[in-house]
Amino acid sequence: MDRSKVAIIGAGPSGLTMLKALREDGFTVTLFERRHNVGGLWAYSDNPAYTTALPVTRANISKFTCGFSDFPIPDRYPTYMQPHEFQEYMEDYAKHFDLLRDIVFGATLTHARRNGDDTAWLLDIEKGGTTETAAFDRVAFCHGYQSKADVPTFEGQELFQGTIIHSQAYRDPDQFKDKKVVVVGLSSTAGDVIPTLIPVASKVYISHRRGAIPFRRYRNGTPNDLGITWRRRQLSQFLQRYFPTLSRRVADLTVAFLSRRAFGPLDPAWRLEPFPSITVNLPGSFELLMPLLQDGSLTSLHGLTRFTGPKTVEFADGTVLNDVDAVVLCTGYSADWSAVAPWIETSLPQGASVEYTGPEMQRLWMNMFPARYADSAVLLCYSAFGKNNGFSFGDVTAWAVSNVWRGVEKLPARHEMEQWIDEHQRWVAEKCWAVDDKCDTSMVRQWEFQGWLHRTAGTGMENLGWGWKGWAFWWRDRKMYGLMNDGLETAHAFRYFETGRRRTWDGARDAILHANEVVQNMFPMKEDDIPWPPKVKM
Numbered sequence: 001m002d003r004s005k006v007a008i009i010g011a012g013p014s015g016l017t018m019l020k021a022l023r024e025d026g027f028t029v030t031l032f033e034r035r036h037n038v039g040g041l042w043a044y045s046d047n048p049a050y051t052t053a054l055p056v057t058r059a060n061i062s063k064f065t066c067g068f069s070d071f072p073i074p075d076r077y078p079t080y081m082q083p084h085e086f087q088e089y090m091e092d093y094a095k096h097f098d099l100l101r102d103i104v105f106g107a108t109l110t111h112a113r114r115n116g117d118d119t120a121w122l123l124d125i126e127k128g129g130t131t132e133t134a135a136f137d138r139v140a141f142c143h144g145y146q147s148k149a150d151v152p153t154f155e156g157q158e159l160f161q162g163t164i165i166h167s168q169a170y171r172d173p174d175q176f177k178d179k180k181v182v183v184v185g186l187s188s189t190a191g192d193v194i195p196t197l198i199p200v201a202s203k204v205y206i207s208h209r210r211g212a213i214p215f216r217r218y219r220n221g222t223p224n225d226l227g228i229t230w231r232r233r234q235l236s237q238f239l240q241r242y243f244p245t246l247s248r249r250v251a252d253l254t255v256a257f258l259s260r261r262a263f264g265p266l267d268p269a270w271r272l273e274p275f276p277s278i279t280v281n282l283p284g285s286f287e288l289l290m291p292l293l294q295d296g297s298l299t300s301l302h303g304l305t306r307f308t309g310p311k312t313v314e315f316a317d318g319t320v321l322n323d324v325d326a327v328v329l330c331t332g333y334s335a336d337w338s339a340v341a342p343w344i345e346t347s348l349p350q351g352a353s354v355e356y357t358g359p360e361m362q363r364l365w366m367n368m369f370p371a372r373y374a375d376s377a378v379l380l381c382y383s384a385f386g387k388n389n390g391f392s393f394g395d396v397t398a399w400a401v402s403n404v405w406r407g408v409e410k411l412p413a414r415h416e417m418e419q420w421i422d423e424h425q426r427w428v429a430e431k432c433w434a435v436d437d438k439c440d441t442s443m444v445r446q447w448e449f450q451g452w453l454h455r456t457a458g459t460g461m462e463n464l465g466w467g468w469k470g471w472a473f474w475w476r477d478r479k480m481y482g483l484m485n486d487g488l489e490t491a492h493a494f495r496y497f498e499t500g501r502r503r504t505w506d507g508a509r510d511a512i513l514h515a516n517e518v519v520q521n522m523f524p525m526k527e528d529d530i531p532w533p534p535k536v537k538m
Helices: 013-024 083-096 188-197 230-242 244-263 289-295 392-406 414-433 446-457 468-476 478-486 491-495 508-522
Strands: 005-009 028-033 103-105 107-114 121-127 130-136 138-141 163-166 180-184 203-207 298-301 304-309 312-315 326-329 377-379
Touching: 005 013, 005 130, 013 028, 013 083, 013 138, 013 392, 028 107, 121 138, 180 188, 188 203, 188 289, 230 244, 230 446, 230 478, 289 298, 392 446, 392 491, 468 478, 478 508, 491 508
Parallel strands: 005 028, 005 138, 028 103, 138 377, 163 326, 180 203, 180 326, 203 298
Antiparallel strands: 107 121, 121 130, 304 312
8 A cells, every 4th residue: 555645635526536545546635725625616615715606506427427436426416416415425425435534624825836846735725814834745626616716907997997707706695785786797606696686686687608509408308318328328439539529510410409409499689699609619508588589588799898988888789888787707717726837837738730829728638647756646626528517527537646656557658648638739829729719728539538537546437338248248238338328427437347446336236226116206397397497596
């Protein structure tokens, strides 16, 4: 067993699974969390500097495809869980596996650096107004993709005398009572914020520069994500790899068809179309906004361009709004690199076939490991489109990292990692940014990223393929072969096969059978029985 000391930053699902996996594999682990409980952004906080899910937020994916690999989400929870339920579930997980004893709460990482002889990590940790420095052999940054608010600035902003806040700081709609409010950005966050503003504000507008993909959580009485199976995922990744243009066209046509089928004809005044490509943009969970657009209580406007007076705002089509009291920026989030810079190198794509003018990209092998320090540092905040569903990939990622650090999986030489990074950045420029220059440049090639993680973690999912292992499993247990390939995609499958690279779970088979039985008996629901939409309240 490796007894080296490891620090983990963040007690969200990635941090908790990392703590559990590394500790089981013999590492001495301490997790630092700036909040006072586990859950990451699902743990509600009044601190306006913390990204937090609002009480009205609902998960975008159902509980059936979410959850940890060896700790099923209890049946008592609703299909689409709310923040307090996720936080409770993660708290129960941490208590069940006795993780809390290795977590330091109320501790904020302010700086990470190497020591003088480059043999250890020095972490400056602020707790209770006092900063102390601790040394560790390795560090896993699990502080999330959405820790830093992306705050745009506008021409003439200094003239505006109303309120401008980012959604990160939004908590109480009552501060906007009887006010005229412009929400900037059509996103999942806007889908949470606007329904709470409508009952109290005098008028609400949604300002967005381009189209957006709406989706319903339920389709034909069944949660949307239940249509994603392991076999379909592998087929999709095969098409992405070998027929990327065809894959993009099929995906975009399918999404457009399903969106129009779900919501009917989309009023051109809403400007939802043309849809951005789903292959580089995730759809937004703003279905609650659709009836508000239909009845006129919410008005769609072009992108905000500038402020022209104390309460005057101008938009891209020349429209000018007077008497605007507040602007709420639902303009997204990104990973916060401030504590780990400057040792994370960045660069622009070299040798790309397109003229790339986007931002510099972090140089991370597999979008996780800095090539120079791959044996002692990992960052789980830079892999857009990398996960499959919810928490379920946290375990897989943690096992892979543990196997790398234990020497079970050998990494490429540093120069090979650097070459991979250069080639990957060219791919991002040519295949992602060239399609949509607003895409997240932390994009990964799903077939490569997820494939490497599964192989390195030792999940044994190759037993579901068409090779000899797949046929052997089909011969031994056709029921499980069918359920794991074509039934509910659940993280328990990642604990099913014995590979010697990570621990199996004796309850995996029963959990897979139970989850599939529940889904088969529960869905499809009659339209009147679907528990959606929820009542909007704060």
